[in-house]
Amino acid sequence: MTIESSQLTKVPKVIGYVPAFNAEKFILATLEALSMQTYMNFEIWICDDASTDRTLEICDDFCQKDPRFKLFRNENNLGWWRNSIHFWKITSESSDYCFFNPHDDIPKLNFISEQVVLLEKNPEAILCVPGMKNTYENGTSKDSIPHGFASSLRPEDRLIPLIKLEIPEWWAAYHGLLRSSFVPKILPIEPLRFGEKEFALDLVWLIRAASFGPFVCSDEILFEKVYTKKNLSIQWKYSFTNRSALYLAICEVIFKLPLSLSEKRIIFRAVLQKISFTILNKIPLFKKVS
Template sequence: MIYPKVIALVTAYNAEKFIIETLESIAAQTYANFEVILCDDCSKDNTFKVCQDFAKDHPNFTILRNEVNLGWFSNSENLWRKGVELGEYCFLHPHDDILFDGFIAEQIKVLEENPQAALAIPGMKNIGLPFIQGNSFCVELSNSITTSDLVTTLIKKQVHGWWAAYHGIHRSSVVKKILPVAKLRIGNPEHMADLLWMIKLSFHGQFISTNKVLFQKNYNSKTLSASWDFMSKKNKVGIYLAIAEEIVKSPLSLKEKLNIGKKILPGLLVKVKNQL
């Protein structure tokens, strides 16, 4: 049996107290053909050494370290660039989330069965947020029949735990088509960049849900997204304008762009106007 190569891309920063559990959950995957590239973003603690020591007993792990702190966005994009050149599939993984058995194998199965899919969506167990409890499966995304349906559903965020898709396995050939990903021009340049990346991926293929809980998302006060000011006018305007720009620049047909525009652009323009 042929097992397509999968590259796990792990971003790490100041994670010495908890990253071993994450690394162990990745190393425990039984899929026959995967490698791990971890990049420490100039941590101020012993994260880099902890990861180096772990990799000594795991030859499929490569540990890198940035010379200067790049931040989550640039560190992730740099890893994505490496991953898509080394494997047929890849996935970005935060330093504090835990993979369950079958995370890789189950997603590769659905991707191989659906060659038109851009990515697989793993079921997500939510830990630490009072308003997000239980499990998220994002079936609304995988049930989107047309590209305009998928894009619209993502933009309107009418999905419980839509960010599970960001943690899924991506088809490398599709990721190559969306790089580079521009930072927001207004507000926090990294604000909701995961949503923007998913929207760009949705231009190139379907999202397929595994309908199985395959990882645990750990939320805490130090999680990156917890630092984003979702009420900031600048951040809201920044993401709204970025979404509109990506739709205009997308490879979709004019008919598809107009269809999406009819559904979401009037609302986006109203939101932008209300923030000015």
């Protein structure tokens, strides 16, 4: 069932951030989809990360025609994570809810309205997880509806499935609307200490977010995620080095969480189980035979 913003008694301010880099082939479709949202009180902030193609020109032309869209430009390429941290911070300072929309993801018309209503109806939830249509280069697609994703009131029950990667297409949550008041609590999140410094930092971000409260999940497909060889996450190397750096970052996050010692002990045990599983699968003797 689609929930429309007309059901709201107030209309919270929403700001979405679109990072853009060499996106001339698809950025216009993304911006047009965002401009057609049924929700009324929103802005979209675009940041061109020193593109070398026509991305900046396309975005500038679009912003000239729609005052809800604002354009920023980096003189030098900062990369996905440094950009994201900066825009999470500044969008949250001017909004009730904020969200991240990659330059090639296509939101449905009710992407914002559905999530705002769910968050307004569930004041204990800090983030809404949207349903996601996964579209692949070979033309196939698969829908992902995140039933019960991090919805428990118990922190360990929210965090452990994330840490152990038991939730299919968990990254959909990073695309959802977040209560802006929680951004200062989630940040800062530093790059990994070694390996690919930006590897899976969206997972670290979600783990930290889930420590502060439950998520609420939509039963609607609210955006389309298009997978190509140029996607940042596709280019990441899921190597032992990168995963080791990721587990170290997760441990550091857990250590600093505002949780009880018993809660942290339970969560650390799950991390150790995940690390042990990774190590055993790295050793040929323990690798699963298909």
